[in-house]
Amino acid sequence: MAVDRAQTLSDEDQTASDQDQTWSDHDQASSERDQRSANEDQHAADEDYAAGGDAVTYRRSALARQHAGQDRAAVATLRDETAAARLHQAEKRDRDALIRDRNADARDELARLQDLPADTYATREAVVSRAARDRARAAADRAKAADDRATAAADRDTAARERADAFRFQADLAGSLELASKDQLTGAWVRGFGLREIARELTRARRTETTLVLAFIDVDGLKQVNDADGHLAGDELLQLLGATVYAFVRPYDVVVRYGGDELLCAMPSVRVPEATKRFESIAAALSAASNHSITFGLAEAQAGDSLQDLIARADIALLAARDSAR
Secondary structure, rough: OOHHHHHHHHHHHHHHHHHHHHHHHHHHHHHHHHHHHHHHHEEEEEEEEOOOOOOOHHHHHHHHHHHHHHHHHHHHHHHHHHHHHHHHHHHHHHHHHHHHHHOOOHHHHHHHOOOOOOOOOHHHHHHHHHHHHHHHHHHHHHHHHHHHHHHHHHHHHHHHHHHHHHEEEEEEEHHHHHHHHHHHOOEEHHHHHHHHHHHHHHHHHHHHOOEEEEEEEEEEEEEHHHHHHHHHHHHHHHHHHHHHHHHHHHHHHEEOOOOOOHHHHHEOOOHHHHHHHHHHHHHHHHHHHOOOOOEEEEOOOOOOOOOOOOOHHHHHHHHHHHHEEE
16 A cells, blocks of 8 residues: 555656646746737837827837737736646645655554564564665655645745736736727727727627617817917817716717727717717817817617618718708
């Protein structure tokens, strides 16, 4: 029985060694991906600095930050999984240490029994020799048990650090995604991210058989503001527009910067009359705060609408509203 246990523990030691090597490989992969993410972030930051706020370069660097953020998400997941595996292995090593301690006790007991008087000198010599071997194995088992416990403690320490790293990477990811996905002037989603969010709302409305209204919003005369008062004044107007829109829409409505002076807003579970009142309030608040106006068009999602169909109808409604105002 003792031999079988020793062989089992030896096999488990080899398995643990293989797992340690796997974790080491994972750590190396995580480190390399971490470095790549950092390099991409630095490249994006350099482009932003060199561009002086150029829109095309900003979008390119935002995409780089997005990729870096996705890489960080993968690293965080890998570190979290590795930490969980290390904790599991630490528990197993503790159990192995307990088995080795019990095995050592059994060997000590066997050696004690072999110390009893024997009938002949030759038999006595053989028994003494076996007792010495058993005591030596018992000592080795105890030493290995102590080593297992120390390794288990080290695994737990490493797992704690890896969980902390995973948490840090998740926090970095949130910051990277926020930077890559949000327009810095209006606070709205950038076009690529935002259109995907509106598409999801359209799919959800179709699946749940609820309503969805899309607003197409255009800032009146933004080009004239830029030409007469400078682009800084135009940026301030866009910032005010974003703040005003967010003050009147619901937290789960999706606001997207669609173009230079255009926003989209998807509003689930409302009808056009309710949405009209909401955007009339937005237009009035913006006019009161800045003496500037917006024009908006609304379209309610219909069965079989694609995202492009819905945007096109909202755009047509906006053009009709502008013609009517003239």
